Amino acid sequence: MPFIGLALLALLSLSGCKQDDVDAGQVVELDATPYALSFPQHIVAPLLPLDNPLTVAKVKLGRMLFHESKLSGDESMSCATCHLQSAAFTDTAQLSLGIRGLAGHRNAMSVFNMAWNDNGFFWDGRAELLRHQSLLPIQDSLEMDETLGNAAAKLAAEESYQHAFIRAFGDDEVTAERMALAMEQFMLTITSFNSKYDRYLSGMESLTESELRGLELFTTEYNEFFPEFSGADCQHCHGGPNFSNNQYMNNGLDEEGDMTDIGRMAVTENPGHMGQFKVTSLRNIALTAPYMHDGRFNNLEEVIDHYNEGLHSSSTLDPALAATMSTGLMLTAEDKADLISFLHTLTDEQLAEETEYSSPF
Numbered sequence: 546m547p548f549i550g551l552a553l554l555a556l557l558s559l560s561g562c563k564q565d566d567v568d569a570g571q572v573v574e575l576d577a578t579p580y581a582l583s584f585p586q587h588i589v590a591p592l593l594p595l596d597n598p599l600t601v602a603k604v605k606l607g608r609m610l611f612h613e614s615k616l617s618g619d620e621s622m623s624c625a626t627c628h629l630q631s632a633a634f635t636d637t638a639q640l641s642l643g644i645r646g647l648a649g650h651r652n653a654m655s656v657f658n659m660a661w662n663d664n665g666f667f668w669d670g671r672a673e674l675l676r677h678q679s680l681l682p683i684q685d686s687l688e689m690d691e692t693l694g695n696a697a698a699k700l701a702a703e704e705s706y707q708h709a710f711i712r713a714f715g716d717d718e719v720t721a722e723r724m725a726l727a728m729e730q731f732m733l734t735i736t737s738f739n740s741k742y743d744r745y746l747s748g749m750e751s752l753t754e755s756e757l758r759g760l761e762l763f764t765t766e767y768n769e770f771f772p773e774f775s776g777a778d779c780q781h782c783h784g785g786p787n788f789s790n791n792q793y794m795n796n797g798l799d800e801e802g803d804m805t806d807i808g809r810m811a812v813t814e815n816p817g818h819m820g821q822f823k824v825t826s827l828r829n830i831a832l833t834a835p836y837m838h839d840g841r842f843n844n845l846e847e848v849i850d851h852y853n854e855g856l857h858s859s860s861t862l863d864p865a866l867a868a869t870m871s872t873g874l875m876l877t878a879e880d881k882a883d884l885i886s887f888l889h890t891l892t893d894e895q896l897a898e899e900t901e902y903s904s905p906f
């Protein structure tokens with residue numbers, strides 16, 4: 546190998562190229578090799594952004610950026626500090642801590658199957674696309690607290706990034722837009738479809754009696770007249786292959802006067818959206834405690850108790866939930882335990898291990 550490297554070097558110097566054009570024995574140039582997103586057959590193909598087609602080199606650059614602490618003001622934290630792979634790319638704090646230990650206002654969200662999220666990002670949906678989303682934490686004074694100009698300058702000074710930008714975009718100019726496009730690409734490639742439930746769907750594994758009962762409760766509608774046949778109807782909002790309808794809804798966390806965070810209404814200015822938040826995916830939910838936009842529930846038992854008997858009424862409470870309030874969901878202790886067993890089948894143990902998503906440094 547050293548001979549090939551040397552020969553290449555000699556060739557390059559003959560043609561007038563500089564030594565740093567050689568990276569691990571290869572010429573550094575645009576690499577447009579497409580990245581093929583893979584997902585199981587029972588999952589519908591996502592709508593990927595046509596103006597940012599996935600390439601291996603851009604995904605790789607995005608992965609570097611996601612794990613890069615130079616993007617923060619004091620170089621102490623990266624996106625991955627709050628989005629830990631071991632916890633389905635969220636953290637375990639009630640409210641995320643930013644640089645200098647400053648507490649943010651909301652619970653960190655998980656980052657997987659973003660390609661199947663087609664209706665905005667963040668709890669209130671204020672970022673339309675991932676490329677818009679990814680630049681906001683960098684500039685947020687409670688999160689990474691850095692200017693885009695400084696962040697770009699720090700990267701531009703590093704040879705590894707000069708090469709990565711050339712491979713991704715054709716030249717080594719570091720711009721905020723390029724950073725955003727590359728991070729969007731990396732996040733689009735983080736997929737999670739290898740849970741016990743997926744293996745059950747493809748016939749490779751069976752569910753226990755308790756898990757099957759939980760699945761039934763999850764998908765069966767509430768029926769106040771026939772408690773025996775009444776379900777928890779979680780599917781009403783957490784339905785579909787990603788266990789989310791991609792909508793913003795009010796799931797009864799607070800009464801009108803107690804809402805300290807008005808959620809979606811702050812973005813749309815529509816009073817009908819007061820207290821609405823993103824319906825999050827329930828995949829990997831057993832890994833992502835605490836729960837809700839403000840991390841108020843410590844475990845899944847508390848979440849089930851909320852839906853069963855703890856809903857708070859307000860003018861924007863979703864009608865399907867409001868309809869359950871007179872009796873509650875009428876879940877027995879066994880029902881609750883079964884529902885939780887089912888939620889545990891949505892954990893994809895492989896996500897935490899997948900080396901394509903881990904830090905490249």
Ligand code: HEC
Nearest residue numbers: 623624627641642643651652653654666667668679682688
């Ligand atoms: C200080 C902790 C922290 C850091 C650092 C951080 N995030 Fe987040 N992330 C959060 C919190 C909190 C939310 C929810 C914020 C909200 O809704 O206002 C969030 C939400 C998101 C979402 C939305 C997911 C969805 O389903 O809508 C994505 C994507 C994301 N972050 C990616 C990133 C990227 C990329 C970076 C680095 C550039 C980053 N985050 C840095 C805490 C953090």
Ligand code: HEC
Nearest residue numbers: 777779781782794796822823824825836837838848852863
């Ligand atoms: C009317 C729609 C709706 C129904 C029905 C519903 N949810 Fe939710 N769910 C939401 C919304 C909206 C959120 C986010 C709320 C917030 O954080 O402010 C949420 C959040 C959650 C969370 C926390 C997610 C996280 O990332 O922190 C869990 C767990 C959950 N729901 C489980 C369930 C279960 C189990 C059921 C059935 C008993 C259910 N949901 C029924 C709308 C719904």
